[in-house]
Amino acid sequence: MMKVLANMPEFQSIVSMQDLDVAEVEQLIGRAEDFKAGAQLKLTEPVYVSNLFFENSTRTHTSFEMAERKLGLTVINFNPQASSMSKGETLHDTALSLDAVGVNLLVVRHPQNDYYNELLGHSDLSLGLINAGDGSGEHPSQSLLDMMTITEQFGGFTGLRVAIIGDLTHSRVARSNMEILQRLGAELFFSGPRAWYSEEFAQYGTYLPIDDLVEKTDVMMLLRVQHERHPDEQAFDTQAYFERYGLTKERASRLPEQAIIMHPGPINRNVELASELVEGKQSRFVTQMQNGVYMRMAMLESVLRGNHLGGLV
């Protein structure tokens, strides 16, 4: 059953899509497809992993835990609210403690951008690290599962027209995806409220109103409006947002036949897209979540190998 890729990538940590070159992204997609086809990993030594989620999460958290259990890792529980961080301990000192008690690998989500700089490159820490999302920075596992889902549909990226639409400012998904999509050869467009399209995005792609995009897009990547990050939430009119920027049924009807609709979840129904579209033929939300487990297995394996864990050879 098990098939090890000739060039299985090995990493000490994965914190940003910029850590990965195009070949490595393709190798990880290949390995995730192996797992999806039933490949199994046989660990000969126990590996201990802790998932440190300092932001709320259902999909990413349970997806990583599922991936860990499918690989046979032992999960050591960690609840931030019940930890010594509430007594003022730093993330670095917390990681140092977990390392000392024998945790081999951390999966961390944290509200602060680049929090991982506190953990990497310190000689006192020997833990492997996977970034499960840092503030509005990066979200590499989401990005990789998105690339896997696109590859399943289109076979590749060259010339593919991808639109990233919505709450760009707060989106680590947008940041991780635009970076790798450009390198993979896709053509990028952005949409949503114009005010959320800044200089940062201009170097990756053009802004267009959604009505000018729908007919010529292969991949519509909708971003969640992150209500909890908008200071001025009271003023936000979800109905107006839906009408001006959302994927209504009418707009969806103008998509090319082969186009797919993606969303990292959780979806605000009738805000980013019409609720009826969630279960539609072109939606890939469920596929994204399914692929997420297999991609995270591939990422975890590459970090196990990079840290010589689990007795893998």
Next chain:
Amino acid sequence: MMKVLANMPEFQSIVSMQDLDVAEVEQLIGRAEDFKAGAQLKLTEPVYVSNLFFENSTRTHTSFEMAERKLGLTVINFNPQASSMSKGETLHDTALSLDAVGVNLLVVRHPQNDYYNELLGHSDLSLGLINAGDGSGEHPSQSLLDMMTITEQFGGFTGLRVAIIGDLTHSRVARSNMEILQRLGAELFFSGPRAWYSEEFAQYGTYLPIDDLVEKTDVMMLLRVQHERHPDEQAFDTQAYFERYGLTKERASRLPEQAIIMHPGPINRNVELASELVEGKQSRFVTQMQNGVYMRMAMLESVLRGNHLGGLV
């Protein structure tokens, strides 16, 4: 060791006692007794279960987790406070995500009556579901462990005199139990504050003051006063409640010799009953909790079979 009943019931979900006919209740009790006697289940494929408890619980939550582990299921952690439901995601979309990442079975407790209608009968969900309590609706696992405990004492239900006493209005235990007890052939009585005895209960049994009941009751089912659900809590006089409606030592002394005292827990000592009675000879509180694990194993097995999980044949 393992003995599979000829007529082991199979269910896609168990959410209400009304899902079960009398024969199925008896089969589940039989299977729970098998587990109590040491029967083991051998799963040949991994099964992933998540326990979603949106209300506080010690007994039911740990009892389900213990049953799951004894059956060899893999528990995927889920903490409602740390989930995306705090970002506004619905229970249905949360279940959809858990389903997509590969969770096979949900055990859910939720403050809203009939919350499960949001989850059942949707073609997009393929998860098995066990209701671990919905608002003031139903509590089928408690009801089944209660029936098991009564069966152990009396062998059957025909003509058995059962009194359900206390906080009827808020009690899902009362609702689940009166429904099935009537079908099983028991004679029902209610007691406690008269104001808590409404039309709904009249069709199942007669109201009587506790002093008129104690001498002719086989089973005293005491219900917890759910302080947290009484809006006017300040006014509640626990001493007065105990004296008028509680099982005092004096009242307990008038119970028939074979009678048993039950309570779903947690017990308010010296409110529903005298503290000294908790460890008394006629109390079945510990037996109820012990039986709960075996009954939940039986329920879980029936839902595994109903969803073709675990490679059971």
Next chain:
Amino acid sequence: MMKVLANMPEFQSIVSMQDLDVAEVEQLIGRAEDFKAGAQLKLTEPVYVSNLFFENSTRTHTSFEMAERKLGLTVINFNPQASSMSKGETLHDTALSLDAVGVNLLVVRHPQNDYYNELLGHSDLSLGLINAGDGSGEHPSQSLLDMMTITEQFGGFTGLRVAIIGDLTHSRVARSNMEILQRLGAELFFSGPRAWYSEEFAQYGTYLPIDDLVEKTDVMMLLRVQHERHPDEQAFDTQAYFERYGLTKERASRLPEQAIIMHPGPINRNVELASELVEGKQSRFVTQMQNGVYMRMAMLESVLRGNHLGGLV
């Protein structure tokens, strides 16, 4: 690989260092060193353990969980905030429930001194118990891992000069350690704010200013300033504390060469000691945390044996 000590101690519970005589402490250290050298325990029956942490913890909580998993115990999750204790259930009744559902062993941290008296010596409870810290009472697992760490450095305790420095009033670590260190034959000194040195400590050792101690101390045990327990926190001047009572680099430079610096964690850097010293040659913080897992394995094993759990012979 496995080597069982001839005189492996057996306990029903471990709640205080006063439960242990000197020989038992030495046996536990010996057994912990076995585990550190790779000894493994082979359970032939499943053992279920719950960790009940009513105070925040990273080190102790994850260390116990790691020890449990390395021994092959099955951890049943328990979250105090989501338990029935938030409905007013007592710790005793909670333990009774966990016992009834089949939990064999509790590891408990609780803010109330001597909370364990509520659990011990009750005929209705058959659970084993390990105290993971009670208020300002005791912290036996920390104490034992400290004794193990000192033994590794010095081989024994007779005549060893140990200074316990800092927040004595609130420190269960100080209480557990001074008691056992005296019995083991060490010479004790205390330092830190004089107001925190009370009668209670005088019977164990002398108070000295830190500058009079550094040159003649073998073991410096620094205690965390427990900011969260000081009512008058605003007035606390961390800079002044560090200068008067802390281990500055200058003071550390005057320590004897063989001396070691210990701290139970979490460390307040630049309060109890200079941040640069944390990773210094004489620091044993990481060793303490590493040893903690092995010592807790030894403690758990002795309680498994004392309760005839796991099929150990």
